[in-house]
Amino acid sequence: MDSSHPATIMSERVSFSTEEQLSELFGSYKAEWLKERLFDYFTTPDYLPELMTSRPCVLVGGRGTGKTTVLRGLSYEGQFALSGSKADKIRESRFYGLYLRVNTNRVMAFTGPEVEHSTWVKLFGHYVNLLLCDLVLKFLDWYKIYTNADFDLDWSLCRDISNSLQIDSSDSILELSTHLNSARLKFEAYINNVADGNRPPISMQGAPIDALFDAIGQASEFAGKTFFFLVDEYENFEDYQQQVLNTLVKHAGNNYTFKIGVRELGWRVRSTLNANEQLISPADYVRINIVEKLQGDTFKRFASSVCNARLARLDVPGLAVIRSIEEALPGMSEEEEAVVLGVNELATEIKSGVAHVLAPNVLHVVNQLTPLQLWVLRFWADSQKVSIEDVLVDYAASPESWAERFNNYKHASLYRIRRRKRGIRKYYAGFDVFCQLAAGNIRYLIELVDQSLLRHLRDQHPLSAPVTPESQTTAAQNVGKKNLSELEGLSVHGAQLTKLVLGLGRVFQVMAAQPEGHAPEVNQFHLTDDGQQKSSDVPVEVDNLLKAAVMHLALIRFPANKLADEGETRDYDYLIHPVFSAFFVFSYRKKRKMLLSANDLLGLVKSPQEYIPRILAKQHRSNDEELPEQVLLFEAYYGRRSR
């Protein structure tokens, strides 16, 4: 058709605008990118009610698990938006949340050798007082504007607050705000020249906050209301700064509390400024681990709601659109996938190879087998180093005893069907599979959906048709690659994390492609003793590497036994994040582990070309395995050349 034909133009226009919409709906997967639309897409997670109580809460979750979205949703601006921006709902709210993202660039100003540690503690405590009081005063200002309320805090209480804050005497909310702002500027100038001394008067830790909330508690407007300080990215605080905040959490007044958002392992210090006083769950706070709360079907339900709410907003005039993400992203059973991967040819080869040697009764049983079952039997024969004929005879004698073996090995056997072949070697398709790749991380899930739908559109498929397994797999590979390349920019350990994932990814890829005679689906590791008697003996370098890897989602850790103490490195098993599995081609399922030493881990980072073959040799695997096509761009890193 002529490209200037009206129908073509229309179709291109529609497709372009659909792609734009998809980008808006699924491409803006970071909370900060959504701006005011954040609340339009808000989906209530199951754990939200636990956060809405008046108890301190610590919300633990990696980057992209939805901490910011939830905490912003609890803020007064968020609650207002979620109520449909109805002013009359403001007064009805049981709580008011004050959102604060910890800004590294600010809190790092309170470090350095110029003053004693104890002075930094006092200075930082004063800064926190200014910061939190400012948040409250801004809220009061907002509240007055939006509710048209004509109230002020008692003037004598305002004076108490200003005295406590060590700012100019103030008689009203407005004066408190003005004087606090000018005190902050003076304090900023002081911090910028902190070595000169001339310290301005500073407030006592927490005292002005208590004074302010005492005054608020006496205002009829806020009788019975609770205020939440929603402190996001707690990991950005220095250790002593966490102690300062911990102290506030521990001793918060009656009408305010803290809801803390932090990455796993980001809450490094649990004590208050009194080293003997620890914050303990559940006595002092409620710990909510997002990934633990959103496991399995719970995450699937949540993810489905998030995606379907966005799909419902797709507006493609005159064209049908699948509105269910489960239907849009169909999966395949292992049997179906094996067929697509080419198992039929292999099964035919096996059959023709044994047809002339097997007894007719055995052959009859063999002919009843599915191609994948036959391939698993071949796999078993290779593993046990026995002939396929012997295995088939054994199977024919007692097929029921093989049921469990089929179940255990059919997934692992998929990885060798297209071994050493070009193109897709294993499919990663289906909403269920995507949920497992995301491992409780809603941002990863949305990225996977976004990339799948975009690829689908770019391949000229309509949104009324489901996305093919090929498109889903390619999207999953791309998302893995993108997140691998992003690791480097996430932290000061970024380069090491990228190398760790490249090393582990290669090891698990080879192990998946050469599964014969080994435990299937290995994608985890546990640190071996290496002669150390306890986990505190793990070299600091390795300990830091593993902690950074967990914090930035290169690895997922889980207790190796139920008695594991949080923070002990060796007592955990580590799973390479499943989001990387499609890129490297290994199993996304949480299955089996191998042992690695601290030296192995460091070697993967520092000398990958030496340590990858060494680790594989210990596992009786050969490093000759070809790299999957999508990994070829790292062949120089692996010291390999294309064949």
Add this chain to the structure above:
Amino acid sequence: MGAVRDEPVLTIETNISAFIPEPGSSYLFGTSVEERSAHSAEWESRAAGVHFIRLTDQQGAFFSVEMMGQQRKVLLRSREQLVQFWKDIPSDVVYFDITGLSHHIWAPLLRVGVSLKPRIIGVYVEPGDYRPSLTPTEGEIFDLSERILGIAPLPGFASLAESTDEDVCFVPLLGFEGTRFAYVMEHVQPPGGKTVPIIGVPGFRIEYPFYTYHGNRAPLTESRAWRNVRFARANCPFSVFYALQDIAATYPRDTLKIAPIGTKPHALGAVLYAMATLKPVELVYDHPIRKATRTAGTSRLLLYQLSALPLAGSRA
């Protein structure tokens, strides 16, 4: 690309062999691991009557310098010590060579110096070449940084003013290292559509802007910030200064969060802007540790008439 502005040209291009500081002036400099930061004895001998002051040690919180026959340590977060240091420089005209000085050293020095000396002339020597990475990956074409220390304010430029996250415009001054852009962006978390990168055009060399795009491709694409890119001459702080003024005018309600992670002249422009503006601004810097062999040779020498700018902001 913005229109050509009617602003004074305060950058002069020359080369090392042609450049001789004025007699009676002082020449403040430091040496780094890079060849281009070092002066030859022969060059210094040609600059008769010039008082050379070398910063001998650059630490996180202070620098050391030999003045009046004495070794002195100057704290970077001490206005009093910085003022005394400038007062002890025995000339009204000071050449301030930032080539071999780290950002965290020259920025606080400049903050104090501009109000004390009638004429400060910035000096910068371009590298002859950057060292290519042996195993280049996306975002790492050149082998420039050993590692980064992390986000922390430049001494004297800490800002404690809180802005709401939505009222932020993020302005990364891009270099070749895309991972640094990604890292800073991860910390700033700018709102969608409000990242306005500045790329050095023309670059030190004609092909450098393409390397900049290539190195930063992933974060530029992901954040869609490629749509907002602006350009400023890579070796001219004033071009960046004016570009920042334009961006501030485009986003009048926003705090500018400027990441000076590109060329040193661009970083100088960002610091000058932070000193000059009365609008809310925050410098966000990641403190890289430079690789010893990151550059080779020398190219053009640039002179910047720093005192010609009105630097009346709260940070000056």
